[in-house]
Amino acid sequence: MILISKEQISKFKSFLDSHDSFIIAGHKEPDGDCISSCIGLSFILDKMNKPYIMLNAGPFKRNEIKKFAPKFKNALPFMTQDERNSCGLIIADCSELSRLGDIDGDLKGFSTFIIDHHKTADVKNSDNIIDPTAPAASCLVQQLFESLVGKPSKEQADIFFFGMATDTGFFKYLTEDSSEVFKGTARLVESGANPRKIYQEMTGGKQWNTRKLLGIMLDHAERHFNGKLVVTFETMDDTRKFGQDGRDSDAFYMLMLEVENVEAVLFIRQETEFSCTLGFRSREKCDVSAIASKFGGGGHKNAAGASTEGKIETLLPLILKEFAKVL
Structure with a gap:
């Protein structure tokens, strides 16, 4: 995994500074990485005292993400044109509006920043941090959090670990170029993330x-x-x-x-x-x-x-x- 550069971090910070409020959106049929990335971004905005809403079309059928459904809305609230102009849209774990699914409301026209790790990301007219070498979008958001906020709390570390564990198959899909991923994971465990508990939550409770x-x-x-x-x-x-x-x-x-x-x-x-x-x-x-x-x-x-x-x-x-x- 290639680490996010100082220039990319600065670009993202400038995006946050230049807007009064935010929409955080992830792809339809979310998985753990999508959920973790969106919530991780909300941690950054909380620290900056920036208002936001999180959007996701769902469904939240995966057992391990059901508990997070109340944090997300599937409809954009009414906004005046001035409110839309001052609001930034952050899309996590995908790069196309079409992948967001059936969200009630018009998301076109917002100033947009994309954070994604998919090889096939299709980006047009937006700022972005896209790194196909990253095994999970939550790994990118973790780096942004650590740079802009600092050391995560136990609750925050659990969220970041959950996203990373989802897209790596609990490390099964990692290769020899993953040393930075393990270093980042170690920092999460040092902050209190519990790998065994997270694994049990991810794999247990199947219907x-x-x-x-x-x-x-x-x-x-x-x-x-x-x-x-x-x-x-x-x-x-x-x-x-x-x-x-x-x-x-x-x-x-x-x-x-x-x-x-x-x-x-x-x-x-x-x-x-x-x-x-x-x-x-x-x-x-x-x-x-x-x-x-x-x-x-x-x-x-x-x-x-x-x-x-x-x-x-x-x-x-x-x-x-x-x-x-x-x-």
Whole structure:
């Protein structure tokens, strides 16, 4: 991970100084890193005595983030033009307004600062700190917090650790260039973050239905390209029966990537009659973010996603065609 430069920190501080109030927004279907990044930014604004609201379209179905839902609104309050002109929009863990989802209110036209770590970040007409070498957006926000505020409290350290642990798979996805990540993590533990407690909160409390749905995903799974790619899907009927209380596709990815010869995993969920959500995971060599971008999505080299129009039976051949080019 490349550390944030003094110039970037100064640029972010100038953005904060030049606005009277703020909107902090994260991507729809938030995960722990998105939540941690947004709340971490709120800690900075609290210290600066700057008013703010946090927006997220949800849903907050992941068990480990449900408790944070009350901190976020899904509608922008009425603002006069003068209030809009003096308000800054900070987008965390994504770079496009479209990824924020169905938030009630017009977010266009705000002075915007983006903090993101996705390889496929698409930034236009905004200030930003975007670092694809960072394993989590919360790692970037932690650096900003430490530079502008100082040492976090135990509560704050827990939040930053939670975000980092989410996107690193509790360190499983880190490589030999991650020394600065571990140094930052050590500082959080020194401030009181409890790794074991956070791990238990992240992995425990799963609903029974998620285990049943995982069984269906395993039953649907098929291999392609001599076993290099595993594909599974979730129909709308599957969702109605078992997916209303959340799902555990991460467990499916982990199980399949442990199979001999498997290099990538594809998960397709039929969201509506005419749209699907795509999830991609891979081992070291296969860049699934490049494939996700073909379907309007993006992410990281080894973890990406997309939301696109179509049905499972028509999308799958198109996605397999893209995988055929790299596997």
